[in-house]
Amino acid sequence: MAQKPSIPKGTRDFSPVEMVKRNYIFDTVKSVFQKYGYLPIETPAMENLSTLLGKYGEEGDKLLFKILNSGDYLKKADDGLLAEKASNKVMSQISEKGLRYDLTVPFARFVVQHQNEISFPFKRYQIQPVWRADRPQKGRYREFFQCDVDVVGSNSLLNEVELIQIVDEVYRLLNINVVLKLNNRKILSGIAEIIDASDKIVDITVAIDKLDKIGLDKVNEELASKGLSAEAIDTIQPIIMLSGTNREKVAKLREVLASSEIGLKGVDELEVVLNYLDVLKLDLEVELDLTLARGLNYYTGAIFEVKARDVAIGSITGGGRYDDLTGIFGLKDVSGVGISFGADRIYDVMNQLELFPKADGAKTRAMFVNFGGEDELYALQILNEVRKAGINAELFPDAVKMKKQMNYANKKEIPFVLLAGEEERKANTVTVKNMESGEQSQLTVDELIKVISI
């Protein structure tokens, strides 16, 4: 009769311990987003398939989770296609909705649908799960959270600067040592333009990225093998070997890209951002990195990527500017720029480096041992005072063996255990046991509140 319960592969339950840590991350990013005037939106888990299909490439279409229509869903399906078992073609006849695949397309849909209620520039953040029917593997899930922060409807580079400020503040608060890599799509286009090889951008960035590992000769060999002419390779030598400070790199790029209008535009944009950052004196290290080539299909200006210095885990935050987010839904000329914080990876980094605070405002600070009868009622009244002081505290609900109650406190990592029997009741006190040090002391309620406050 009884089933052995399990959950779908690639999905996760989050225990209280995990939730408290995850919420620490979410609460931190939210507080920073809000400090800069970004406000939350949420969109439904299900979107119409017409909204989702065709937005993530052919592979993405396959990875969408589709929802079976309700009721007699086969009624309208084509007999011939059913007989052929043409899964793909039948799909559109039996499913109209899918689970969201990311937060970007629903956001674009939201902006277009609510354009008359929105005051632009629209600064929003969105923290919600997304679903992908990917093959599950270590660190890759079928349900995972994205934390996106975007501003749409403004071309100002101040927005790029603001997002960099947000990155700086989030990681300072989380205590993660990071470097922000910065690039500009227009510079990459400029490089392609001066050597007349617009289809080779990815090959070029991939090859340059290997410079440290394989050396200049091998990089040039690789570029040649990808079809770049000797002349082209020669032209971009200064770019391959680009080094020095961000300012030195900018100066060199301005020289090399002198003949490319779009390239110079990219250099200008980059320089404006660097100028702002100088004024703002961020702690964050910002590094111009031409090999950064994420989202070439949609980014049109700045490209960002953030890496943790002390853990080898890839990018933990990334984003960029896109000039036509909402065009697909009929609203033209809305430029936006945004970044996405990778909650799962940030979690892993913080866990590995033990950066989560031991005392978290969400956890229980103190547990009263339940001795039943009068003692129980006394404990309830003390707890009223403790909770009024904003402290999370509980009374074990059953007057069972002391050992069982202490085990519970231990497993829940409650730092203080409270005991009150006849002696304490008469003296109007509580005995407090510090679970880490083992120390015990008999205190008044006011003293107790001071001791157990975070």
Added chain:
Amino acid sequence: MAQKPSIPKGTRDFSPVEMVKRNYIFDTVKSVFQKYGYLPIETPAMENLSTLLGKYGEEGDKLLFKILNSGDYLKKADDGLLAEKASNKVMSQISEKGLRYDLTVPFARFVVQHQNEISFPFKRYQIQPVWRADRPQKGRYREFFQCDVDVVGSNSLLNEVELIQIVDEVYRLLNINVVLKLNNRKILSGIAEIIDASDKIVDITVAIDKLDKIGLDKVNEELASKGLSAEAIDTIQPIIMLSGTNREKVAKLREVLASSEIGLKGVDELEVVLNYLDVLKLDLEVELDLTLARGLNYYTGAIFEVKARDVAIGSITGGGRYDDLTGIFGLKDVSGVGISFGADRIYDVMNQLELFPKADGAKTRAMFVNFGGEDELYALQILNEVRKAGINAELFPDAVKMKKQMNYANKKEIPFVLLAGEEERKANTVTVKNMESGEQSQLTVDELIKVISI
């Protein structure tokens, strides 16, 4: 080309204004849950259909959203059934997963699956969306949030008391005037027992509920029409006319139910809870109400329901004790008690009574008008100070016409607009405009921070 974007019927987008209000509710309930030692868990949106099917009755099975299997999903479907278009039978061959329908079944599954990691009693809360393919109508959605708080693994009535304390504190913080109705399933069973009519519980409670409207004679007529004997109706006259204080009702019930063991057990439980509540001196009005008959299929002890006094909207919180939540998944004898806060209804009540705070910590407090150039850089530096003080503030990103910038501040309901030109820069000040009163004053940064703090 461009699609007119929309979302599936019965689902909603939440705008920043709505989100800030919703989060105010969620943050309030969370803070109270945590104060009593409850911690969050989250479960996946998708559960295996084997977990969900058969748990909500036949109608519930139909209302589950099913996820189409990935890949060539028709391959394993039976040809004959496909040809017959037997939607129901084919379903189990092409779909293995569904969206969660409530938080109770996933919670039961969670407890059983993680029983070795959990320390009982397990106090958890869970705030997540659920999905039902119900016919959408006013106030009924296909995606909506549930806020559940439960403790499992303890029979102590202290848990019931704690949940009532939580209700008291949540609604005091939200400023909603409520009454908590309390009943006990065992009392209802006792009533049925003394008149030997266990199948008539619902009929009896429904009839009694009409007493105020239709009067005693009509109630008795209705009971007769439902098949109760004259003797049975006579026996329960004192119960139909039950009135007075909770204590008076308890005394009367104890008398009438004297011959029913289970009935007396229910009266005992009720009395213990009332005793605790007396000691705790809650503000909350608690009313013993025998017509409260929610969840008769699963509740086995206390039944709770909370109603707002000032808005006609039905129950805004409800719950009860269930003695065998996890049995269906193979873990016997785990008793639990829990309540669920109805976020959508609470939202409606607060909106209608205008109970949401005007100044919310999530909203933007101040916006700098952007005059470009030096003024912009000055504004950025002031903003650094303001944000360091924990205040949400922004700079309009483009140096466009004043009117456009003020419109933005207006629409976003930002209460203070900041202006700084050459004069302010030289004096190291900022001009602050109070958007409600229209007052303007030139302040130092320290003064500014004081003025715009909540």
